[in-house]
Amino acid sequence: MTTKPKASIYNWRRNRRHAGTEEDRADAISRIRNATQPPTAANDSESNTxxxxxxxxxxxxxxxxxARRLAQKNGLEATSDYDAVRLLRQKGIDPFHRANLLGMTGETAQTEDQAKDKVTIHLPQTVSEGGKTLPGPEMSPAxxxxxxxxxxxxxxxxxxRRKLLALFxxxxxxxxxxxxxxxxxxxxxxTPxxxxDSAFSILQADGGGAAFGGLLAGTQFATAQDSVATQEFLESKDALLRLERDMGFAEIFQQDWIDPIQRLSPDATLEEAYKLFRRMITIGYDPSDGIIRMEVAAPDPQISVAISDRLLSYxxxxxxxxxxxxxxxxxxDAxxxxxxxxxxxRRAQEDLIELQIQGALLDPQNVIVSLRGRIDALETQIQEKELQLAALLDNRRPNQAKxxxxxxxxxxxEAVLEELNSEMLDVSAGENSLARLSLRIQMAQADLVARDMMLQTAMQQMETTRTEANRKVRYLTVSVRPVPSQEPTYxxxxxxTILAFLLFAGIYLLISLTASVLREQVSS
Incomplete structure (x- = not known):
């Protein structure tokens, strides 16, 4: 068994764990800190060596x-334990001499006796060479x-790891x-x-108009306004009120087996019913082909088809x-x-008939011509008689009887001629004369002819207008009829679920970025 010096950082940590007093713990902490740091007197190369x-x-x-305590006792300001050994040796004091150690032991004996009841002092022990607790090799600065x-x-x-756990x-x-x-x-x-689904379009009657309007006839642009108006009507509250009156739209979605989010409350207002109506009925207009597509969702497929048929009829x-x-x-106007x-x-015709009845003649002009002919004939006979009389008077002995x-x-x-002249004068002169009556009849006939032409023109205008109006008739043609669905669509x-995940993730990312920017602004 051999005693090995324990100069590595592991021995310092073990000494820290087994320090007997608070002072020993403080010294161990200071020694470990100084042992893991290079000497502070970096400018003195000799001291570092x-x-x-x-x-x-x-x-x-x-x-x-x-050695650190002995340096403090001698008033030496050491930056580390190794510096304390160096300063003591420069002063001629052996920090590990027995006399010096005994002096230090006498001073700390009382303190150690007081701490024996609390902790056990673990001095460096003899360890076997093959033990697993051997100190490590000496560590270089690198x-x-x-x-x-x-x-x-x-x-x-x-x-x-902590940040990742907090983020998670x-x-x-x-x-x-x-x-x-x-x-x-x-x-x-x-609730499923x-x-x-249904699709319908609005068509215009056959026949083209004139000028620029005829170019658009028969295309989707000719009925674009009507299609948009129809779409707006189907999405309006008017359509909802008619559905409520005919089918009871609100009662369909007030049933107890419908989930609370999609179910209408028994005392739901018109605005709440209209919001649900807009969610359940989707209408879109495609201006490229002029087709209006409608989708109606309901808790029952037959009810969905019934609502679609009602909306199509509306x-x-x-x-x-x-x-x-x-x-x-x-x-x-026509x-x-x-x-x-x-x-x-009709007024002109009545005036003409009244004048004809007033004159009691069908043709007053012939009467005037006849009178004038008779007058001419009498004048001719008078001239002939006067010539005969003159011829008789030319004889020396005229026949008096002749x-x-x-x-x-x-x-x-001459008497007859005077009568005819007076009759002719009566016919030609005066307000009620036959000539004036004939003139008024001619004027009435001309007025009647003009009115006939105007009536004919009005009839043609009315027929033309009727034709143009018929060309502007709109027809709703259903290309796709609604069919009951066998599987739930919604x-x-x-x-x-994926959409909700992306939405929540986007909101979280937006809030995180906003908070980061605010922290950066505040810290700067």
Whole structure:
């Protein structure tokens, strides 16, 4: 058995564990700190060389502690235990001489006796060479630096583990646990909803208009406004009220077997029912092909199909109402013009008939022509009689009987002529004359012809307007009818759970970045 010096850091740690008093513990801590650090007098190369030589002597911890106390007793300011040995030797004092050790022992005997009842002093013992508790080899400064680096790395690893555990705890509280709750709801609690899909489009009647409007006829752009209006109606409260009146929409979702999140309360307001209506009914309009797609979700597939059929009927009524208003607006002016033309023609015709009845003649102009012809004929006969009378008077001895007869004929013809002239004067002059009556009848006939033309034009305009109005008629064509679903469409468990995880993770990341930026701003 041999006694080996214990100068390594392991002996210093063991001495620290077995120190008897508080003073010994403090000395052991100071010695360990000084042993793991190079001497502070780095500017004096000779002192460093002497301290390195003392370090290689393999002094025990107790020897170094006694040397430190002896240096303090002699008033030497030593920076470490090795520096204390160096200073004592420079002063000519052997720190390990028996006399010096006995002096130190006398001073500390009382203190050690007081501490014996509390702790047991463990002095360096004789150990076997083959034991597993042998001190390690002497450590060089490079080895000590490597040891310190290893301790720093272990400390960094411990801090990283603590931070990772704290990060995992935060993620569990703010991300994993809420995601688990959401997934549990979707997989175990949520009531399955059955969706029915349908698709319909709004078409325009055949026939193109004029100018630029004819270029868009028959395309999806011609009915884009009507499609958007129909979509807005199906998503409005008006459609919800009609569904509530016809089917009892709120009662469908107030049943007890529906989960609390999707179930309506018995005293639900219209706003709450409308929010649920917007969630359960999805309507989208594709302007590229002009098709409106509608999806209706309900707790029962038959109810879902019934709601879809109701909404399609509402949409068809809405389209018919919109086109009817357009047709009425276009036809109103044409009908008013046609009716006015009919009234004016009827008035002109009544005036003509009244004038014809007033004159009691079908053709007053023929009467005037006949009178004028008779007057001309009488004038011709009078001229002939006057010539005959002149011829009789040219004889030296005219026949008096013939002369008187000729004169009598002329007188009679002149009397008839005067009657015809007076009749002609009555027909031609005066407000109620036949000429004026004939003129008024001609004017009435011309007015009637004009009214006939206006009536014909109004009829053509009305027919043209009716044709244009018919071309603007909209038809709702259902391309995909709703069919009952055999499997629940909602909730989409996996997709919704992943979405919830991404949402919670994004919120946590945003809050963490915000907190980091605020800490950096405050610390700077």
């Amino acid at each position: 002497e301290i390195d030589a003392i370090n290689r002597e393999g002094l025990t911890g107790r020897q170094l502690r006694l 080895q000590r630096r490597e040891l310190e680096i290893g301790e720093i790395q272990k400390d960094i690893a411990r801090r990283r 705890a935060r993620l569990t509280v703010f991300v994993f646990l809420p995601t688990f709750i959401v997934g549990f709801y979707f997989y175990r609690v949520a 909803m059955y969706a029915s 949409a068809e009524e809405t389209i018919n109402g919109l086109t009817e208003l357009k047709r009425e607006d276009q036809m109103r 009908l008013d013009g046609f009716e006015m033309a009919q009234k004016e023609r 002369v008187d007869g000729a004169r009598a004929d002329i007188a009679r013809l 909730p989409r468990k996996f997709e919704n």
